Amino acid sequence: MTGDSKVKKRTMVKALNEALDLGMEAFPEMFLIGEDIGEMGGDFGVTRKLWAKYGEDRVRDTPLSEAAIIGACVGSAMVGMRPVAEIMFADFLGECYDQIVNNAAKLHYMFDGQFKASLVIRTACGGGFGGGPHHSQSVEGWFLNVPGLVIVAPSNPVDAKGLLLASIESDDPVLFLEHKALYRAKGEVPEGYYTTPLGTAAVARQGTDVTVVATMRMVPMALEAAEVLAEEGVSVEVIDLRTIRPYDADTVVDSVRRTGRAVVANEAPAVGGLGSELSARISQDCFHELLGPVVRVDGLDTPIPFSVELELLVLPEADRVIAAIRQAMTQPTRGRQ
């Protein structure tokens, strides 16, 4: 990570806004495209003031046409542009699923490297604010099975800025997930241009007894859980995956081989998601070191309900991470009885 040594307390929204601003300055071929990202600055304010600075040609408002938005990104990338799209809510990705899966992700491969899909799709995902079934989903499972796609999922403003600039620089198509519950989270964000490498996890907290692998909103919860358990004498290592496709298996496997216990935490439903993949990988690659089975923390296997009371039941919170870690620590060690 390069960049200025000066740091400021900033929200993730502001950190992302800075990254877009710096990217637009650095890359003349970059442009922003999406619904009400211009004068209005986007539904969450991530593109605020960029329209005034760069003009409507490079900060381009669109009709409610998600397929056309991502199509415009793929096509312009085919001739060397560097588009960054905003899809207002991740739930709307269904409207442009074909463009992402069949076009962007396969472009480089099926045409034998003749085109690059150098584009970023930013989108607001996740629950916890009463958004209901169509504004709250965790969509990473929809895309994990798509070779060619990069999926980035920051947990804090510092990484968000560096990862977004790295995504803009990348010649691969990046689905950039911004968890809505983290938009107002603050961090010590360095000034200036810096990148955080794609495909590398971060050890958010070092520990020796148990590894928690988490993404997005589950990272601060895992850190909170680690604090609580430290008081009970349990040393928790927290890994923030940051990029979930292709993900940094080495960091995960190295950690679990050291600690011998693993908890995987993400907000999405359990079946066929990141939790499944991580559990399988850890079980396969750390079999001889594991002291017990991998413990999973996921959202319930339901859509996201509107009522705040119901939503709290569906989404995993810190107490479930704490319970999972305790389970990992206390479950009987492996071996034939």
Added chain:
Amino acid sequence: MDETTFASLYHDMWLIRAFEQGLESEFEKGNVPGMLHTGLGQEATQAALAAHLEATDAYFPDHRGHGINALAQQRHRGDGRRIMAELFGRSTGVCSGKGGSLHSADPLAGNFGDNAIEGSYMATVLGVALASKMRGESKVACAIIGDGTVGRGEFHESLNMAAIWELPVLYACVNNGYAIHTPVGKGHASADIVDLARGYGFPCEQVDGNDIDASYDLVERAVRHIRDGNGPFFVEFMTWRWQGVFTGEFRPADEVKYWREDHDPILMAADRLREMGWTDEHLDQVEREAHDTISYWIDFAKESPPPDPAKATADVYVGFEVAGS
């Protein structure tokens, strides 16, 4: 149209027909993997488009676009064989055999590749056009679509966005009467697609897609309109495909006779050339030369080696490696 241009288009149409007939024959022998969608009967639309699109333009062919791909490859890259080799899945193909019939591309020939999800590149074409407009180029971005594509939402998203941003898009709709087995009038609110396109407010014109003369002139006018910065243009070619469905011919005998015998684009063009003084011998020579060329292309494809096994995992990502088996 002068005789030289007409003769050149006649030659192009025969190259397409010979290409598709040769391919069909190899497919029936089991030498071509996958599926086969030929452009037989639609040669005039493809020849007219190929004549006006430059290597610096960008066109997205439809799934019956082998012919225009071969013409563009031959004209702009000097080697049409590589389109044939791609359809055989060979290493010498334009995509080293990774794309095949439905995903052959060579941007240096202006060929931006088919996408086998009908309508998908209705959205993609917007981006090429947008980049061209932002850079102040006079590139034409062309989406060649079938009538069935009109059922897709992208059709409307695309026409709307091209209209509001005045993008340099040529929509070339090949109305061959059927989306697989469904007649165009049964599947859409109008059997004339231009009726559906006109609401977006840019020029939409229909032409007899088997009349090479009229098709050539209309494409020329549409391309000039776009290059002059006047925004999108929609052309609907009324034509008919020879190929039936997997169960065989399903259309009425009189309809088949009309399109294959009375209104065949090549027979119609031959009549015009006879009026210009061409002899049957001269006409036959064009046909024979086309078949000879294609026969050589097929031999080239069949003799080419398969792709390097490393290609299976190459180019999944630009920035990451994917492990092989």
